[in-house]
Amino acid sequence: MKAAVLTFPGSNCDRDLAVAFERAGFEVARVWHKEPELPAGTDIVGVPGGFSYGDYLRCGAIAAQSPVAAAVRAFAEKGGHVLGICNGFQVLTEMGLLPGALMRNASLKFVCKPVDLRIATSDSPYTNEWAVGDVARIPVAHHDGNYTIDAEGLARLQGEDRIAFTYLDTPNGAMADIAGILSPNRRVLGMMPHPERAVDPAQGGTDGSALFRSILGAMAAA
Amino acid sequence: MPPKCSKGTEAMQEPQITTDLIAAHGLKPDEYQRILDIIGREPSFTELGIFSAMWNEHCSYKSSKKWLRTLYTEGPQVICGPGENAGVVDIGDGLAVIFKMESHNHPSYIEPHQGAGTGVGGILRDVFTMGARPIAVMDALSFGEPAHPKTAHLVKGVVEGIGGYGNAFGVPNVGGEVRFHKAYNGNCLVNAFAAGLAETDAIFYSAASGVGMPVVYLGAKTGRDGVGGATMASAEFDDTIEEKRPTVQVGDPFTEKRLLEACLELMASGAVISIQDMGAAGLTCSAVEMGDKGGLGIRLDLDRVPVREKGMTAYEMMLSESQERMLMVLKPEREAEAKAIFDKWDLDFAIVGETIPEDRFLIVHGNETKADLPLSKLSSSAPEYDRPWVETPAAAPLGEVPVIGPMAALQALIGSPNHAHKGWVWEQYDTMVMADTVRAPGLGAGVVRVHGTEKALAFTSDVTPRYVKANPYEGGKQAVAEAYRNLTAVGALPLATTDNLNFGNPEKPEIMGQLVGAIKGIGEACRALDFPIVSGNVSLYNETDGTGILPTPTIGAVGLLTSLDELIAGQPIEGDIALVIGGPGSHLGQSALLAEAFGIEGGDAPHVDLVAERKHGEFLRANRKALRAATDLSDGGLALAAFEMAEGAGLGVALDSSDIAELFGEDQARYLVACDAAGAAALEAAAKTAGVPVARVGTFGGDRVMLGLDLATLAELSKLYRSAFAAAVTYPGA
Numbered sequence A: 001m002k003a004a005v006l007t008f009p010g011s012n013c014d015r016d017l018a019v020a021f022e023r024a025g026f027e028v029a030r031v032w033h034k035e036p037e038l039p040a041g042t043d044i045v046g047v048p049g050g051f052s053y054g055d056y057l058r059c060g061a062i063a064a065q066s067p068v069a070a071a072v073r074a075f076a077e078k079g080g081h082v083l084g085i086c087n088g089f090q091v092l093t094e095m096g097l098l099p100g101a102l103m104r105n106a107s108l109k110f111v112c113k114p115v116d117l118r119i120a121t122s123d124s125p126y127t128n129e130w131a132v133g134d135v136a137r138i139p140v141a142h143h144d145g146n147y148t149i150d151a152e153g154l155a156r157l158q159g160e161d162r163i164a165f166t167y168l169d170t171p172n173g174a175m176a177d178i179a180g181i182l183s184p185n186r187r188v189l190g191m192m193p194h195p196e197r198a199v200d201p202a203q204g205g206t207d208g209s210a211l212f213r214s215i216l217g218a219m220a221a222a
Numbered sequence B: 001m002p003p004k005c006s007k008g009t010e011a012m013q014e015p016q017i018t019t020d021l022i023a024a025h026g027l028k029p030d031e032y033q034r035i036l037d038i039i040g041r042e043p044s045f046t047e048l049g050i051f052s053a054m055w056n057e058h059c060s061y062k063s064s065k066k067w068l069r070t071l072y073t074e075g076p077q078v079i080c081g082p083g084e085n086a087g088v089v090d091i092g093d094g095l096a097v098i099f100k101m102e103s104h105n106h107p108s109y110i111e112p113h114q115g116a117g118t119g120v121g122g123i124l125r126d127v128f129t130m131g132a133r134p135i136a137v138m139d140a141l142s143f144g145e146p147a148h149p150k151t152a153h154l155v156k157g158v159v160e161g162i163g164g165y166g167n168a169f170g171v172p173n174v175g176g177e178v179r180f181h182k183a184y185n186g187n188c189l190v191n192a193f194a195a196g197l198a199e200t201d202a203i204f205y206s207a208a209s210g211v212g213m214p215v216v217y218l219g220a221k222t223g224r225d226g227v228g229g230a231t232m233a234s235a236e237f238d239d240t241i242e243e244k245r246p247t248v249q250v251g252d253p254f255t256e257k258r259l260l261e262a263c264l265e266l267m268a269s270g271a272v273i274s275i276q277d278m279g280a281a282g283l284t285c286s287a288v289e290m291g292d293k294g295g296l297g298i299r300l301d302l303d304r305v306p307v308r309e310k311g312m313t314a315y316e317m318m319l320s321e322s323q324e325r326m327l328m329v330l331k332p333e334r335e336a337e338a339k340a341i342f343d344k345w346d347l348d349f350a351i352v353g354e355t356i357p358e359d360r361f362l363i364v365h366g367n368e369t370k371a372d373l374p375l376s377k378l379s380s381s382a383p384e385y386d387r388p389w390v391e392t393p394a395a396a397p398l399g400e401v402p403v404i405g406p407m408a409a410l411q412a413l414i415g416s417p418n419h420a421h422k423g424w425v426w427e428q429y430d431t432m433v434m435a436d437t438v439r440a441p442g443l444g445a446g447v448v449r450v451h452g453t454e455k456a457l458a459f460t461s462d463v464t465p466r467y468v469k470a471n472p473y474e475g476g477k478q479a480v481a482e483a484y485r486n487l488t489a490v491g492a493l494p495l496a497t498t499d500n501l502n503f504g505n506p507e508k509p510e511i512m513g514q515l516v517g518a519i520k521g522i523g524e525a526c527r528a529l530d531f532p533i534v535s536g537n538v539s540l541y542n543e544t545d546g547t548g549i550l551p552t553p554t555i556g557a558v559g560l561l562t563s564l565d566e567l568i569a570g571q572p573i574e575g576d577i578a579l580v581i582g583g584p585g586s587h588l589g590q591s592a593l594l595a596e597a598f599g600i601e602g603g604d605a606p607h608v609d610l611v612a613e614r615k616h617g618e619f620l621r622a623n624r625k626a627l628r629a630a631t632d633l634s635d636g637g638l639a640l641a642a643f644e645m646a647e648g649a650g651l652g653v654a655l656d657s658s659d660i661a662e663l664f665g666e667d668q669a670r671y672l673v674a675c676d677a678a679g680a681a682a683l684e685a686a687a688k689t690a691g692v693p694v695a696r697v698g699t700f701g702g703d704r705v706m707l708g709l710d711l712a713t714l715a716e717l718s719k720l721y722r723s724a725f726a727a728a729v730t731y732p733g734a
Helices: A014-024 A067-077 A087-095 A151-159 A209-221 B019-024 B029-039 B045-055 B105-110 B112-128 B151-169 B241-247 B253-269 B282-294 B314-319 B332-344 B375-380 B406-414 B465-470 B472-489 B509-528 B592-598 B610-622 B637-648 B660-664 B677-690 B714-729
Strands: A002-007 A027-032 A044-047 A081-085 A101-103 A111-119 A135-142 A146-148 A163-167 A178-182 A188-191 B078-080 B087-092 B095-103 B133-143 B173-180 B189-199 B214-219 B272-277 B297-301 B325-330 B348-356 B361-365 B368-373 B437-439 B446-449 B456-462 B493-502 B533-539 B552-561 B577-581 B629-632 B653-655 B671-675 B694-700 B704-707 B710-713
Touching: A002 A014, A014 A027, A014 A044, A014 A209, A044 A067, A044 A087, A067 A081, A067 A087, A081 A087, A081 A209, A087 A101, A087 A188, A111 A178, A146 A178, A163 A188, B019 B045, B029 B045, B045 B282, B045 B314, B045 B361, B045 B368, B045 B375, B087 B493, B087 B533, B087 B552, B095 B112, B095 B493, B095 B552, B105 B112, B105 B151, B105 B189, B112 B133, B112 B151, B112 B189, B112 B253, B112 B272, B133 B151, B133 B253, B133 B446, B133 B456, B133 B552, B151 B173, B151 B189, B151 B253, B151 B714, B173 B446, B173 B456, B189 B456, B189 B493, B189 B552, B214 B253, B214 B332, B253 B272, B253 B325, B253 B332, B272 B282, B282 B297, B282 B314, B282 B325, B282 B348, B282 B361, B282 B375, B314 B361, B314 B368, B325 B332, B332 B348, B368 B375, B406 B592, B406 B637, B406 B660, B406 B704, B406 B710, B406 B714, B456 B472, B465 B472, B465 B509, B465 B552, B472 B493, B472 B509, B472 B552, B472 B610, B472 B629, B472 B671, B493 B509, B509 B552, B509 B610, B577 B610, B577 B677, B592 B637, B592 B660, B610 B671, B610 B677, B629 B637, B637 B653, B637 B660, B637 B671, B637 B694, B637 B704, B637 B714, B671 B677, B677 B694, B704 B714, B710 B714
Parallel strands: A002 A027, A002 A044, A044 A081, A081 A188, B095 B533, B133 B173, B297 B361, B493 B533, B653 B704
Antiparallel strands: A101 A146, A111 A135, A111 A163, A163 A178, A178 A188, B078 B087, B087 B095, B095 B189, B133 B189, B214 B325, B214 B348, B272 B325, B297 B348, B361 B368, B437 B446, B446 B456, B456 B552, B493 B552, B577 B671, B577 B694, B629 B671, B653 B694, B704 B710
């Protein structure tokens, strides 16, 4: 399986995500933001965490306009898998591939710590290794992770079972404790927590590896 | 402040050199005379600025150099000691750790967010300018009393500034210190540490080589920010401080991150001869450094310098401290390749000069020579002072200690922001980016895996300023010893240190005496512990309205774990036995307990037996398999360390003793460890053979904390411990 991990100027979790994909058994290609196309044979695109273009404008807003973002949009529209983590989630909402927005944390402070996530659906290529209600401990590290969406949008997410993860104790004030959501076709996932920081016992926990195993399993089965 | 310069290159009338102008540049009359002697004429305004930048305390170390030379800086592990951008230490298998600590005190007090952020940026550049990818940062912070009207504002700004820069750059923050004391009311300290990894055969130095080589400017554009910053950093504060705000630089971590990636890419291409970051005194200091180390002259054509605004004068360009800039000497035939890399990262790249054979620092702007100075004299002829100093008088004996119960004593400590849980600070830092953090900040040293290997590096920063004030020599020793213990307690072999010496006005003999005493103590401890100093920074004139800070020689240190199997990262579990390596507590002079519970800062600092330090450290490392958890004993003594270890594990703890000196004494060369029954027996047997004092002092478990018969629930103590910091630094509504 082949994962394409994007690098925008200011991305800083691109290597970490590449390592996590490799550890799970993916072949990884690193893709520069000025590339107009994804490598041939890409099975999944990873949009990593960091501060793309400095996040000086709205987080993710400039990355959403980059050449590679157009390629990712085309890939997603053809049913491709896209995983956006932290800044990657912000980019995917700015691109309109996922609904809602990530606002400044309710505390107005950056927050970095391990948090407990409830698996809200196991019906996705990213969460099929878990059962609904399982708890995974995965770190967050962000300044703008406060998920928000209009009432209608929230009802749709809930009605279509597209909330992937919720916080047991929200670190950022997110609406309905939402930590991660899926696209209508369930192939695009955006999440604020960093599963790539919880794939190795040396990191203090391996709860994040189930996500990468899920993807690999789902794709092998497809 | 130097007068504002005229607008536009066409009208660059430089001001006359007057006595006032010389004084405004921080130059003493004898120092100005030295300039006249060197160049044999009156300097131009730009030249005066250049001398002022090179000769201020911050850049020239003129008051401390004599004593810094006495430090222990060698060892088989040292690849490059003090004098380069950062120290380089071998960690085996062709890899080196490159690290340094540097202060950004004055800018942080004036503009806390930008001051602290650019402090982080500056130290990161010191590391990656040598070819290393930064892998860890730490910050040692000293603030005034929490109740002081400026403190909460400073804490908030400094912590946000550090986080804002490091988090965006993408380097984990794995340790540091935060303290409060009224002596820092008018002068906070921000000491930023960074460490990076490089291959030992791909380390870059600042010495230029070859004549006619292009001098290349890289990174962000030059603006008027920070003009005169290095001079400001070498002055005392008074009530004109608000006027100094324009001397603080503004940080841009996004540009820094791109500069890192572009520099590492360019270095890997083999096109770089030498490289130097633009830190204090910007273009001046970096160009002089490269020329001086390479025995060459430098010619700069300022018309080619990328600028942010029109009409900048030569003076401003030479003294600007705009951030995220580098100067590089490039192999001429690789110019196109180098430019392509910088274009890829959308960074400025401009050839601004060349190396020349004669000993000249030649600055040309608008077809006019703005400065023409003998380059080698700018640093080598900088003034050096053997300042008069007096030995700090021996501390008066402590005398009678007020009576306090053990639990009340513990509560006084954990309820003070100095010893409360610091989560409020480090949760605002990204402690895990790069995905190699093995041990995040909290108790003791942080540990980061060497990417792609089984090795890991441990990081700590330590000093107890109260000790240094009471007894500079023992306090200096203690700072090094505590760093040694913190590394040891995670199972690491202490490798090397960096020192960040923060003191008051060295022109006062008693302050100079503190500096001399502390350096002697630091040197002695580094020698005895085989723990060389490989880099450092001196920050003097930390005074406001004539009152100095506590002498604060921060020691940053790095240890090596050759395998993650050597890590002692565990927490105690129910039923584990608490043991102390190194004998019972007895010394309450200058203790945290007396300071926090009674406001008493009396008696002598604890003395450090360096032979015992080394022996006990080696004993602990040799017996790491017997230990479930370990921590060093430092301020707050056994009781505070046992509480912190237990609380972190969500457990209670019962200590047998109810004696205040045994519980809270700050005797050195000691560790608290947690073992299961078999481990405890094995440790005791090994101790008997080794002749090291080891004693059982209590048991971990339950949901209560007991000090002798004095008890409290873990829940109530934990609540106090975890809320006291935020309560102290948060204004209602802030």
